Amino acid sequence: VYELEKDGEWQSKKQKYFYLLKESVRRFSPQSIFNGAYYLLNERIFQGKEWEDGAKEANRLLKKEFRKSEEPFFGFVNYVEAHDPYTPPREIAEQFLDEYSYAEAMEIAKDTNLVDNMREDKNEQSKVLENLYNAEIKYLDKKISKLIEDIESETDRETIFIITSDHGENFDEGENLWGHYGKITESLIH
8 A cells, every 4th residue: 555655656645545444345344444443434434624732632641540550550652743734832832843834834743744745845834844743742751741740740659650652853954754664664664
């Protein structure tokens, strides 16, 4: 599927989703059909929404569970804010946006596909996406720091925080790599 997308086989998202639905039915993959339907509904329901504070809610739930537990506690949080589409909160995004307003940057984030940028030289849209990505990372840094601070201030129990990442993103001018496709690069592993 990635190769078809990279080579420009689809002229629209509708054409791409129809192909994926057809292949899921042909291969009898109910989970893929369900995942695709969920993705499309979610995309339609939240279309135009500038930003949602999922990290704040995840931290709230984690702290709630931590407070309830007297026993050793394991919590796992997978923050997704630093994934495409990049929609950081306005006050942080504006620290990274030079010539664009927040509204203009959100339009670019909504309308630009990182895979499409693999076919082009680096352009202004790509720079805006990179800046929004950096704003997402700054936002998550603040949220994770606040979580650690709050938990450490509420307990004298030994607490260990392990922070890792699934991947970085390519914004590589030299090799025209975007997103986390292509090959393993320093941008992806650091």
